Structures are given as structure tokens and as C-alpha cells.
Amino acid sequence: MIILSHSPGxxxxxxxxxxxxxxxxxxxxxxxxxxxxxxxxxxxxxxxVTVGTAGSGLVFYGCSEExxxxxxxxxxxxxxxxxxxxxxxxxxxxxxxxxxxxxxLHILRQNPWEALCSFIISACNNIxxxxxxxxxxxxxxxxxxxxxxxxxxxxxxxxxxxxxxxVLRCGFRxxxxxxAAKKCASGEIDLESLKNTDLDSARRILTGINGVGNKxxxxxxxxxxxxxxxxxxxxxxxxxxxxxxxQGLPDCTSGARGLAQQYIFLSDK
DNA sequence: TCCCAGGCTCTCT
DNA sequence: AGAGAGCATGGG
Numbered sequence: 001m002i003i004l005s006h007s008p009g010x011x012x013x014x015x016x017x018x019x020x021x022x023x024x025x026x027x028x029x030x031x032x033x034x035x036x037x038x039x040x041x042x043x044x045x046x047x048x049v050t051v052g053t054a055g056s057g058l059v060f061y062g063c064s065e066e067x068x069x070x071x072x073x074x075x076x077x078x079x080x081x082x083x084x085x086x087x088x089x090x091x092x093x094x095x096x097x098x099x100x101x102x103x104x105l106h107i108l109r110q111n112p113w114e115a116l117c118s119f120i121i122s123a124c125n126n127i128x129x130x131x132x133x134x135x136x137x138x139x140x141x142x143x144x145x146x147x148x149x150x151x152x153x154x155x156x157x158x159x160x161x162x163x164x165x166x167v168l169r170c171g172f173r174x175x176x177x178x179x180a181a182k183k184c185a186s187g188e189i190d191l192e193s194l195k196n197t198d199l200d201s202a203r204r205i206l207t208g209i210n211g212v213g214n215k216x217x218x219x220x221x222x223x224x225x226x227x228x229x230x231x232x233x234x235x236x237x238x239x240x241x242x243x244x245x246x247q248g249l250p251d252c253t254s255g256a257r258g259l260a261q262q263y264i265f266l267s268d269k
Numbered sequence: 270t271c272c273c274a275g276g277c278t279c280t281c282t
Numbered sequence: 283a284g285a286g287a288g289c290a291t292g293g294g
Contacts, residue, residue, distance in 0.1 A: 027275060123276040129292065130275085171290025176277085213277050234275035265275075 009052070009059035010068040016083035018076070019103035020053045026262060028223050029108055030118055030131045031138070031151075041148065043138075044075050045111050048145040062146070077106050085256050089263075092250040098263040105262055108223060112191035113184055114151045115224035116206070119216040120176045133170045140167050157181035176211025183209055195225050202227070222258040231257045236268040 024032040032042040050061040090096040142149035158181040194202040206217035218232035253260040
């Protein structure tokens with residue numbers, strides 16, 4: 001880890017404490033790699049960084065102070081008061097238990113195109129293979145950074161053919177990736193602008209992409225577009241909700257159902 | 270050999 | 283509008 005000996009880490013304080021390993025490896029993001037000493041290396045919007053926990057916050061290595069307090073603080077959703085939200089969740093017995101078991105998990109604000117592409121790949125797939133396919137995608141079509149590669153832009157993917165994408169070995173999802181890339185690159189869909197739309201309209205636009213149904217759309221809405229109340233339902237969440245909350249989610253989750261969803265997802269793993 | 274994996278589309282009723 | 287097959291690939 002050459003970076004460490006040459007550049008000091010930049011600490012960013014937050015209220016409460018984040019469970020970093022859980023946040024980065026709970027199935028919402030697929031590219032973070034565990035390094036030595038509990039550090040993680042990852043890429044967001046073409047910027048590579050190494051991150052760890054320190055005191056009551058995170059410490060970033062290999063980036064400027066401006067990036068740590070800007071790009072990365074936003075990515076890790078550090079300005080939101082999770083302590084307060086989890087205290088409210090704890091009114092519910094079962095959620096309280098899941099929280100004390102797992103600690104404080106943050107919902108990441110990922111790049112929307114990367115999230116869209118990643119969750120298209122996630123359909124009917126398992127997490128190790130999802131990671132592998134995304135790794136191949138970045139290596140084949142992204143740009144070399146330091147040790148990692150950037151996530152290829154929609155414009156780059158849109159310029160490729162299905163045959164080009166065959167190196168991904170991603171099965172029937174190749175045509176979905178291509179459709180999403182073309183719609184985003186052409187401007188037919190402007191992912192950023194969906195942040196200013198209501199949840200139902202945004203979901204309808206996303207599901208207009210071939211290979212994007214409600215579950216994938218809700219993942220994009222929650223994990224990249226800031227819809228904190230979006231509630232992706234996959235087989236695990238469906239099963240866990242039927243078992244734990246057959247009458248519906250408790251009221252204390254309203255407005256933050258997406259965060260609750262992550263804890264419920266964990267309970268079925 | 271069969272089953273499953275953070276689903277989705279298409280078709281048929 | 284609801285159910286069911288088919289979809290590529292790889293691991294157990």
C-alpha cells in the first residue's frame with residue numbers, strides 16, 4: 001500500500017458510527033475490495049480511493065481534502081443523521097434487533113449509470129458472479145486509474161456491439177446493458193434529471209429500459225438517485241417481509257423504507 | 270443431472 | 283392481471 005506511506009489520510013467526522021465493511025459489502029455496491037488493515041479500495045465517478053474507519057468517522061487515502069469532503073462524503077451519505085433514523089427504527093422490536101446485530105449501515109449514493117448497469121447485471125444472478133461480470137466490464141471498457149479501472153461511460157458501451165460484450169460472459173443480460181447504454185447516451189433518458197422527479201414517474205421511466213423491472217428500478221432509485229423511501233423487493237426481501245411483517249412495515253420506517261429494506265434483506269441472508 | 274442465483278420479457282389465458 | 287416458460291452462465 002504505497003499510497004499510505006506518502007499521503008496522509010484525510011479524516012471526515014460524522015455523527016454516529018458507520019459499519020464500513022457492512023456498508024460496502026451488503027449487496028448495494030459491487031466493486032469495493034478489501035485491503036489490509038480493514039481498508040477498502042474502490043472507485044466512484046472515475047476517482048479511486050482507499051477508505052477506512054477512524055474515530056467517529058471515515059478516513060480517506062489517496063484523494064484531496066476537497067474530494068474527501070465533497071465527492072466522497074456525498075457518496076457515503078455522511079450528512080444524513082443515521083443515528084436519529086436508527087433510533088426511530090428501534091421502536092420496532094425486530095428492526096431493533098437487526099440494527100444491534102449489524103450496526104449502522106449507510107445507503108450509498110452511487111453513480112446512477114453504474115447502478116443501473118450493475119443492477120441489470122444482478123437479475124437472476126448471484127453476488128460473486130455479479131462482481132465478476134462488473135469487474136470484466138470495467139477492465140475491458142473502462143479506463144485505467146491507479147490500481148483499478150473506471151466504470152465505462154454509457155457512451156462507451158453504446159458504441160459497442162453485442163459481440164463486443166460477449167467477453168463479459170453475462171448471458172442474456174448483454175442486450176439489456178446495450179439498450180440501457182443507448183437510451184442514456186442518446187439523451188432519451190437523463191438519469192440525473194430523475195432526481196428531481198417523483199418516485200412513480202422516475203420508476204416508470206426506468207422500467208422503459210429493456211431488462212429493467214420494478215426491482216432493478218427501485219435499486220437504482222434507492223442506491224443512486226436519492227429516493228430514500230424506495231423499497232426494492234427481491235426474493236429475500238419478499239420472504240423476510242412475509243415472515244416478519246405480514247401486515248406491512250412498521251410506521252417508524254416511513255420516509256426511510258429503503259434503509260429498512262437493507263436490514264430486512266440482511267435478515268434473510 | 271438437477272437446482273439455484275438481489276428478475277425480466279413474452280405469451281397465453 | 284396473473285401464471286408460466288425461457289432466458290445465459292456458472293457453482294454446488
